[in-house]
Amino acid sequence: MLREIRPALVFLIGLVAITGLIYPLAMTGAAQVLFPYQAQGSLIEQDGKVIGSALIGQQFTEARYFHGRPSATTGPDPQDSSKTTAAPYNASNSMGSNLGPTSKVLAERLASGVETLKKENSSAAVPVDLVTTSGSGLDPDISPEAALFQVPRVAKARGLQEARLRSLVDGMVATRSLGFLGEPRVNVLQLNLAMDKMGS
Template structure:
């Protein structure tokens, strides 16, 4: 009996060691050497402090900053853990809204967001990614069109020429990966950091 079971036990142990220990350690080591930034979460630092990740969006609401896509992520209600409350870009609970095209709540939210955005930039068409949530709720990017749509608001809030802010957006835009994968995009956190840096350099005495 033991003679028949032994090969199975040895095979199981060898495969467990290979796939559960050796392979993960090898891939981790290769990633740390070849792609250290990506392997460690694509973290973004400022003054030696981590302020975010290039892979996870953040909630920007002030007029002087570019805003990302709406996020439908939630978190437990502090007053009643059985309920949930909106928590934009909650990385612990990645999700979409799960609202369908016949949802009144979705229609009302879209109408409200569209009205606010049209008031912000009356002469421009509203890019779809400024009113629709992503499937993950954590999208860190917006389309170049969505970023450019916000230029008048941001320039006015910072008392900067629109042309200068527009040029900054265009400089931060990234094309398709390898020329064919994904869509052109702008990372909102990186754009806002570049915006802060540009304005700091614009201050008298800087």
């Protein structure tokens, strides 16, 4: 009987070693050599200190900064651990709102978001990505239209010329990957850091 079982055990152990140990280590090593920035989490540093990742959004609420997409992620409620509370861009709990197109809560939230944004720029249509969450709730990017929509508010808060900020936004637009994948986008953290370097 051992003769019949031994080939199966040897095959199982070999397969586990290849797929569970050798392959992951080889891929991790190759990634570290070929794509070190991406393999380390696409971390963004300022003055030698990590301040974020190009892959995970951050919450900016001040008028002098560009704001990202809303985030539907949650975290444990500090008052009651059996409940959750809003925790924007919580990478340990990546999720969307799961509210469907017939949801009254979603409709009310969208209407409220549009109304609020119209107060800061009534001359332009509100870009959809400024009022809707992404599937992960962690999206670090917004559309160029969403960034340009915020220019009047940010320019006013910083005392900068709108044309100067529009030029900065245009220079920060990342094009489609490989020329056809995805949509043009602007990384909010990188845009805000570039703006801080401008002064004001």
